[in-house]
Amino acid sequence: TKKPKLDMPYLDFEDGDNSMQRYLHDAGSILERGYEQYLKEGLPFAMFNYMDASTPMAVIPLKYLEEVRSASTCKLSFNSFLNKSTVAKDIGGPLVTDRVIRVVRQDLNRALNEMIEPIQQACDKVFGILxxxxxxxxxxxxHSLLWPLVSRIMARTFVGPELWDSEEWHAVVSSYFHAGLAASQRVRDGYHPWLRWTAKYFDKDIKAIYAVRRKGEELLKPVIDARIADARNQANGQGPGFNDGVRWLVDAYRAENKPIKAEQIMQDEAFLVGASVHGITVNALSILFDLMDRPESLAEIQAEISQVHAEYGGWTRKSLGALRVMDSFMKESQRLHTPQHCTMQRRALEGYTFKDGLYIPAGTSIFLPSRLLGRDPDVHPDGAKFDAKRWKRMREEGDATKFHFASLQNDMLPWGSGPHACPGRFLVQEVIKIIFIHLVTKYDVKYSEGVESRPPDYLEHTNSIPNIMALLLFKER
Ligand code: HEM
Known part of the structure; x- marks a missing residue:
């Protein structure tokens, strides 16, 4: 019998230009049309999937959120979506594993309190140099300010004190990330899926990935040895001496009785870098642009920082939590400018039928709207307006435990939702706050000559990235 096909309207560019280039820079306009025409009516639609040309994207409305959230990962898989769309296996890139997710969800979040001080030290040092x-x-x-800063913060968190500020390590990280982006785009665009495995013999960026992996492994080996010794010492009642990603990974492999290999830990570290550095950099920059456009909010946030600092005497998770004006501003910026148009992506590993009969064939990826949902005036009152204290008011007038920057909500999905929601979001919240404490208390910032306000975002397939190359001017206050 013939397998059922993806049964939903297919949207493309109505003027007939459906080139890859067009999808790379203008896919957002199809999403906008589909959101108004179908998603708001509770109906799904399909469109070309730039990240996997073999099957269209199935964009589905919010009414399926609960079912996607609770679907078994053997049926609708986030890991498979990510690994397939990055073509990680074919380019020698890192695969996401349940182990590395567990490390973020459990070990990182348990250690967050202890991370605040090293994050501040990294900020002091990097701001001082740049x-x-x-x-x-x-x-x-x-980009030149935030990438090196966030890269060092994440290295302090996930690698530890030995390499956090090592130029060699950051060269490895940066080369790996950039070669990975270039290679995955070229392999997706230029190789038929059956022939992608051959790309490693020809592609210069894939060769570069294997070379930087080896360099990274060399740098990591002494760190891994120190963590293995630390774990042994701890078993004998001393320590722990380290609380960082390499130690958590070593513990994870030991708990599973698996060999601890520098090669695998390097790949886990590469996944953690990929999941964190770019995302925090663009999120922080987006908030900075919004803040520069609202001097009255900037003044209020500066006053709040000095008042909370005086009250608590320093920065801890507790005192960072008391920065409610800043938190609300960050969340409002994220509501309007979250870079990902879609989240909750899942790849159907087998044919999947939703309760109302909607059928998703095996191999098809589903997407839920995030950016357009956040901007929808039928979902968020006065949705087009940047209302800096919207979320502070919601906390005061409604539930004080909800509406934080890192809170999950069904009416905006920047972190996804349910058991797979981003486990790094609490770290993101604290890192961005610490960066802004440094930035707005120590520096004045303005746009360069001729630029009056937030420059237009870069459109990149279903992402809208703040303009990382726009020149800003900084001066000590
Ligand atoms: C602003 C920065 C970030 C954004 C916007 C973001 C967003 C997301 C989103 C939308 C998901 C998918 C959730 C779902 O489908 O339900 C996700 C998953 C994930 N994120 Fe983040 N993330 C960010 C930073 C980070 C950081 C810093 C880390 C690591 C410390 C991290 C680690 C992860 C992991 C491990 C997953 C997979 C979770 C799972 O499948 O259970 N993310 N993130």
């Missing part, structure tokens, strides 16, 4: 004391305005784009 924006040294000067009476003049220093030009720097958002």
């Amino acid at each position: 924006l040294p004391p000067s009476r003049d305005w220093t030009p720097l784009n958002g």
Whole structure:
């Protein structure tokens, strides 16, 4: 018997230009049309999937959220979606595993309190180097400031004290990330799925990935040995001496009785870098642009920082939690400018039928709307307006435990939802707050000559990335 096909309307560009380039830079306009025409009516639609040309994307409405959330990972899989769309296996990139997810969800979140101080030290050092004391305005784009800063913060968290500030390590991380992006795009666009395994023999970026992996393994080996020794010492009643990603990974492999290999730990670290550095960088930059456009909010946030600091005497998770104006501003910025148009992506590992009969064939990936949901005025009152204190008011007038930057909500999905919701979101919340405490208390920031407000986002398939290359001017206050 013939297998059922994806049964939903298919949207493409109505003017007939359906080139890959068009999907790379303009897919958002199809999503906008589909959101208004179908999703808001509770109906799904399909469109070309730039990340996997073999099957269309199935974009489904919010009414399926609960079912997607609770579907078994053997049927609707986030890991499979990610591994397939990054073509990680064919380019030698890192695969997401349940183990590495567990490390973030359990070990990282347990350690968050202890991370606050090292994150502040990383900020002190990197700001000091990139924006040294000067009476003049220093030009720097958002990427040049935030990438090295966030990369060091994440290295302190996931690698530990030995390599967090190592130029060699950061060169490995940066080369791996950039070669990975280039290779995955070229292999997706240029190789038939059956022939992708051959790309490693020809593609210069894949060769670069294997080379930086080896370099990274060399750097990690002494760190891994120190963590194995630390775990042994702890078993004998001493320590622990380390609380970082390499130690958590070593513990995870030991608990499973699996060999501890530098090769695998390097790949786990690469996944953690990929999941965190770019996302935090663009989220922080987006908030910075929104803040520069609202001097009255900036002044309120500066006043809140000094009042909370005076009250608590320093920065801990508790005092960071008391920055309610800042938290609300961050969340409002994320509501309007979350980079991902869609989240809750899952790949159907077998044919999947929703309760109302909607059928998703094996191999098809589903997506839920995130950015357009956040902007929808029927979902968020006065949805087009940047209302800086929207979420602070909701906490005061409604439930004080909800509506934080890292809270999960059904009416906006920047972190996804349910058991697979982003486990790194609490770290993101604290990191962005610490970065802004440094930035707005120590520096004035303005746009370069001729730019009045937030520059337009870059559109990249179903993502809208804040303009990381726009030049900003910084001066010590
Ligand atoms: C602003 C930055 C970030 C954003 C916007 C973001 C967003 C997301 C989203 C939308 C998901 C999918 C959730 C779902 O489908 O239900 C996810 C998953 C995940 N994120 Fe993040 N994330 C960010 C930063 C981080 C960081 C810093 C880490 C690591 C520390 C991290 C680790 C993960 C992991 C491990 C998963 C997979 C969870 C699972 O499948 O159970 N993310 N993230």
